[in-house]
Amino acid sequence: xxxxxxxxxxxxxxxxxxxxxxxxxxxxxxxxxxxxxxxxxxxxxxxxxxxxxxxxxxxxxxxxxxxxxxxxxxxxxxxxxxxxxxxxxxxxxxxxxxxxxxxxxxxxxx
Amino acid sequence: xxxxxxxxxxxxxxxxxxxxxxxxxxxxxxxxxxxxxxxxxxxxxxxxxxxxxxxxxxxxxxxxxxxxxxxxxxxxxxxxxxxxxxxxxxxxxxxxxxxxxxxxxxxxxxxx
Numbered sequence: 001x002x003x004x005x006x007x008x009x010x011x012x013x014x015x016x017x018x019x020x021x022x023x024x025x026x027x028x029x030x031x032x033x034x035x036x037x038x039x040x041x042x043x044x045x046x047x048x049x050x051x052x053x054x055x056x057x058x059x060x061x062x063x064x065x066x067x068x069x070x071x072x073x074x075x076x077x078x079x080x081x082x083x084x085x086x087x088x089x090x091x092x093x094x095x096x097x098x099x100x101x102x103x104x105x106x107x108x109x110x
Numbered sequence: 111x112x113x114x115x116x117x118x119x120x121x122x123x124x125x126x127x128x129x130x131x132x133x134x135x136x137x138x139x140x141x142x143x144x145x146x147x148x149x150x151x152x153x154x155x156x157x158x159x160x161x162x163x164x165x166x167x168x169x170x171x172x173x174x175x176x177x178x179x180x181x182x183x184x185x186x187x188x189x190x191x192x193x194x195x196x197x198x199x200x201x202x203x204x205x206x207x208x209x210x211x212x213x214x215x216x217x218x219x220x221x222x
Contacts, residue, residue, distance in 0.1 A: 034210070041216070041218075043216050044153070046210050046211070050211065087152060096160070098143075098153075100154070102150075
């Protein structure tokens with residue numbers, strides 16, 4: 001029962017910022033948003049997470065709207081190695097379960 | 111070299127056979143998870159364990175079984191009752207302080 005919706009695919013030019021959107025309109029007040037990415041046939045890699053404030057780390061930035069119904073993952077300078085499927089996930093704290101949607105396939109092109 | 115290991119990388123199952131997938135972690139995490147991934151799809155939760163000697167069914171537990179006798183290990187058995195076992199199986203463990211899950215490299219199960 002995925003709680004998020006993402007576009008199936010996106011293209012981005014190498015060196016440009018990649019902005020990946022995610023809708024989570026039914027999110028509850030205590031549910032966190034996590035982002036992972038998966039390169040073909042590997043385990044998913046953690047990127048970033050947040051509750052309601054914007055977050056930034058060495059990999060990416062996470063922008064969450066004020067009503068928390070959507071968020072955007074920003075890769076500031078995409079490289080060819082960023083080509084992967086990106087998953088936006090909602091975590092329910094009480095049971096610590098992750099609900100994975102179908103993800104967005106990001107194609108970074110030279 | 112800390113992390114999560116899964117073995118084997120590829121596993122073949124014959125009709126009517128039970129097979130066991132290994133998952134080991136040296137991150138000292140209490141919670142561990144098993145997911146199944148079908149081609150072009152997201153991950154679905156099979157079983158999870160919050161602590162040693164305890165585990166709960168996820169969303170697609172039928173045809174699978176697990177044990178959690180040690181903190182470091184969470185093996186998954188795919189039984190003959192699982193009629194469509196061909197998939198990519200991923201194990202994860204959860205860091206308590208951030209609730210972040212860290213994944214192993216996966217095991218691809220194929221039916222002969």
